[in-house]
Amino acid sequence: MTEIDTSQxxxxxxxxxxxxxxxxxxxxxxDGHAIAVVRESSGAVHAIDDTCTHENISLSEGEVEDGEVxxxxxGSRFDLRSGAPTGLPATRPVQVYPVKIEDGDxxxxxxxxxxxxxxx
Ligand code: FES
Numbered sequence: 001m002t003e004i005d006t007s008q009x010x011x012x013x014x015x016x017x018x019x020x021x022x023x024x025x026x027x028x029x030x031d032g033h034a035i036a037v038v039r040e041s042s043g044a045v046h047a048i049d050d051t052c053t054h055e056n057i058s059l060s061e062g063e064v065e066d067g068e069v070x071x072x073x074x075g076s077r078f079d080l081r082s083g084a085p086t087g088l089p090a091t092r093p094v095q096v097y098p099v100k101i102e103d104g105d106x107x108x109x110x111x112x113x114x115x116x117x118x119x120x
Contacts (some may be wrong), residue, residue, distance in 0.1 A: 011107035036060035
């Protein structure tokens with residue numbers, strides 16, 4: 001597993017930019033933890049917990065639109081930058097991880113930017 005150390009901590013290579021849909025997400029794992037790597041229409045890439053905080057559903061299977069991902073089961077939406085739920089029934093945020101793009105590869109930081117979001 002390729003890693004880079006930065007002032008923001010350790011980042012792990014999770015996939016290539018080419019592995020991502022133009023708009024959408026893929027699920028990757030870091031140390032057994034499922035993370036959704038999401039590209040929105042602006043081209044920005046985000047990394048959030050893959051598991052919906054409402055029930056055990058993969059958010060990487062949801063729709064990506066307007067800076068949010070929507071859980072396909074009951075329609076909760078999560079802000080890709082903050083992890084905050086923006087639509088019920090989920091009320092708890094998902095964790096958000098820092099992302100770096102280097103030479104066409106996507107690296108995700110191991111430490112969440114909003115560690116108080118405990119997910120499920
Ligand atoms: S499982 Fe995601 S909104 Fe219900």
